[in-house]
């Protein structure tokens with residue numbers, strides 16, 4: 514992880530936030546217990562119908578590469594992308610998630626920098642950077658999210674692309690006065706999103722029944738609309754090229770629950 518540089522100081526003064534608030538070291542919620550069970554807890558993420566279109570989409574954009582994954586986790590996307598011949602490097606905060614990645618076949622082809630993807634510095638530049646599965650919301654202040662866009666721009670070649678997969682905040686689904694949206698409910702997994710509109714923070718609460726034992730997990734997220742991400746991209750010298758509602762390039766509409774956005778670093 515690097516110390517705050519001149520570009521960061523510019524962002525900070527722009528946002529008028531105290532340095533220690535905008536640039537604190539984020540804590541990881543992906544501990545050893547989660548890392549060991551990531552595939553069991555979120556099996557839908559490993560469905561080939563989910564992974565393959567994402568890998569196709571990213572491989573097309575990476576071209577000759579290399580590609581940088583922010584929050585690489587256990588390599589759910591990085592490993593198949595690397596197997597397609599794209600050189601992949603990752604940034605990851607959780608040593609436990611990296612250990613799971615490194616235990617898998619093909620991992621020796623993937624380099625990982627341990628650190629915060631809003632500030633970590635990786636040697637070299639990339640044709641593609643990507644941040645999937647709502648992971649931009651793990652940065653819980655606007656300052657950190659803006660810093661992330663600047664950090665990505667610093668790592669991209671001119672004309673390089675930045676891809677984010679993120680959900681559309683579900684505020685339209687909240688009855689007036691209510692704060693909780695149930696986003697999944699199965700016999701073994703209930704997930705609730707608890708919104709605080711004043712702070713633009715949503716807590717995700719998960720309840721799993723695993724081997725007849727209840728396991729709970731909660732994490733804070735700064736939810737964010739595509740338009741705010743576009744402004745962050747513009748502040749970092751990137752412009753929007755594409756926006757879809759899924760990896761198969763379904764059109765993005767008012768009904769879309771997710772978006773795949775692609776920004777390009779201006780030459």
Ligand SMILES: C[S@@+](CC[C@H](N)C(=O)[O-])C[C@H]1O[C@@H](n2cnc3c(N)ncnc32)[C@H](O)[C@@H]1O
Pocket residue numbers: 539541542543558583584585586587588589590604605606607610628629630631645646648651652
């Ligand atoms: C939802 S998981 C996604 C992992 C992987 N990208 C995937 O698609 O399966 C989010 C990952 O981002 C990591 N992460 C969260 N905030 C981070 C940060 N500020 N810097 C680096 N990694 C971070 C977490 O530790 C976790 O491994």
